[in-house]
Amino acid sequence: MRTLLTVISALLCTTPLAAQEMKAPPLPTPQNSKGSGKDLQVEYLAQQYGISAAEAAERVDVLRDVQQIVDVAVASDPDGFAGLWVEHTPTFKIIVAFTGQDERKAFLDQIPAKLRRYVQLRNATKSLAAAQQDLDAILKAITAAKLPFETYFEPRSQNYVVTVKDQAAAQTARGLIPPTLRSAVKVEVGPILQTFQTNVRPGDAVYGGWELVDSTGRATCSYGFAGRDSNGRDSILTAAHCRTNPPYVVGSDGSHLVQLPAATETRYGDLYDFRYHPVVGLSTGYWVYFQNSKAVTDYPSYVNTVPGFYGDGYFTTRGTLKQSSYNSNHYIGMPVCKSGMTTGFTCGTVQSSSVSGTDDRGVSYSSFVKVSGSSQRKRPV
16 A cells, blocks of 8 residues: 555646636536537537427438548548538438549449439539649748638538638738639638636636636646556546646645646647546546537636537546547538537537648648537637
8 A cells, every 4th residue: 555655746846836716627426527418519500500409400410420431431432522511501411422424323323312312412523532632732832931820621522721820820821822722812810729718716626628727726628538558557638738837736625736648649730639547546537528608718708508418517428529531520510519628518510620721830731620510608809
């Protein structure tokens, strides 16, 4: 027992808190993690498009099998597949685009009947494989100038989108885009991937969805979810771009901080933005905490809400979306929800499944997912 306590005390340092009011969230229980009996995707579609719960449930049932369509499309014509997206108005349909004029009967015959009735084919001038070559050229040109930006291919319009933070950057970006691509590139001003977090009030512990705090008890980031590292140790994952390192969690009684051990793996750049820390001696598990109707940090009048869903509790992690061709299991139009300690609980739809660019720290990233159409209210800039 003495050896165990020595190891834990060496890995997890405790720090008394200053005289400030701290309150840890509740621990997961069978009551607060049993769910509301509602399906978030169904609820979102019903509210967003004014359809019945039964119609929304039918759509979600179909959409959960969309990856089968992508797999068949890529297998049938890897060089001609030009993307898949979902349209909910005026009628529900799944659009699959290819280059060329082939009638694609063989492709349609391989799709299960449950899905085939919703599939519509579109002709495209640019395949995803060809578009990726163009994106590589755009990325190379703008990244070399050390300009923070993001870019992606929009299969519906067959254009490329480049987003920068202000008009001066937009003018610079336009001049950097290869001349042969400029007519197909839309440069716009908007939010880009940032590596900072707003200051928030301290107070949390170590389950997914809880606040990650620094040595003063100030919350700076969020913990994502629990898992195990390559050595089988319980660990908690957070974003690698989070500047608070080492991270702390608030003790269960709110009177002290616990410092987590150094990360056992960190990946930051290209396809990844994560690090995970062992949690030896701390309780954790496969639950993710959320707060509904939570005010945006430091702006109490800005409240994000998923209507009809309960105030707070836990989701149980049951599975993950794995890597797929063109990141296609995050298809355009897919309803998704997220919970974060800064902006709370919101739902929206996937706008692009493969966004690339350079963040404000100069780190390049690719294949990120962009969500739009949510009710999220962000802090004023």
